Amino acid sequence: MSASTIAIASGAIFGSALTLSSVASPHVIQSQFTFADFHMLLTFLSASASSAAIFHIYQSLRGKQLPQKKNTGYGYFSRYxxxxxxxxxxxxxDRWRWTE
Structure with missing residues (x-):
């Protein structure tokens, strides 16, 4: 499978997850930035914890670490x-959108 196909598939899965968890809603995003609702934070922390558990299980079963991704900088001024x-x-x- 090509890298582009994997990137598109993972982006589609991530976007679907954001939509299903209603984190993509502008109201939820605004509420998170004003510290009124922590739904977005809890969603991302749950996703991070799930990913960490999956990587830990994979590494325990395989006995080796996953290879690190190389930097994908453009080479203009920094590797990041x-x-x-x-x-x-x-x-x-985001700033332009909220000032209209």
Missing amino acids: DGNIIGGAMLGVG
């Missing part, structure tokens, strides 16, 4: 520049 650029785009887009 893809993360920095993506985070900045998300922040600018």
